[in-house]
Amino acid sequence: MPEKDPGFWASLIAWLYAHRNESGYAGLAGVMALLRATYIGKETWPRRFLDAAMCSFFAFFLQPTLQVIGSVFNWNFSEDTTRVAAVFLGFLGVDYISSKIRRQIDKRFGDSDVNSQ
Numbered sequence: 001m002p003e004k005d006p007g008f009w010a011s012l013i014a015w016l017y018a019h020r021n022e023s024g025y026a027g028l029a030g031v032m033a034l035l036r037a038t039y040i041g042k043e044t045w046p047r048r049f050l051d052a053a054m055c056s057f058f059a060f061f062l063q064p065t066l067q068v069i070g071s072v073f074n075w076n077f078s079e080d081t082t083r084v085a086a087v088f089l090g091f092l093g094v095d096y097i098s099s100k101i102r103r104q105i106d107k108r109f110g111d112s113d114v115n116s117q
Helices: 006-018 020-040 045-060 062-073 079-092 094-108
Strands: none
Touching (some): 020 045, 020 079, 045 062, 045 079, 045 094, 062 079
């Protein structure tokens, strides 16, 4: 069982230490998403925490994604840019971003009822 293996915990701590910047961005995005969900009055706490968790998940992978995009277009993103983008992602929220993406997809593929979702 992994919880009784000291090597498991050592490797988990080493992985967390190696990804401390991404974890910080993800934590910032999660806090911003939780504050935004509380401010706009989402109906239940589980829904607020789910939104914060999804924002944290996306923010964790934001820096590698920006690095890939930057390498394709020959751009260079600093760590501060990633931090600001993660907080902005947390401020907007996953539900807002997904509704915008759905609307663009519906427009592009010619869905007649754009406001159905």
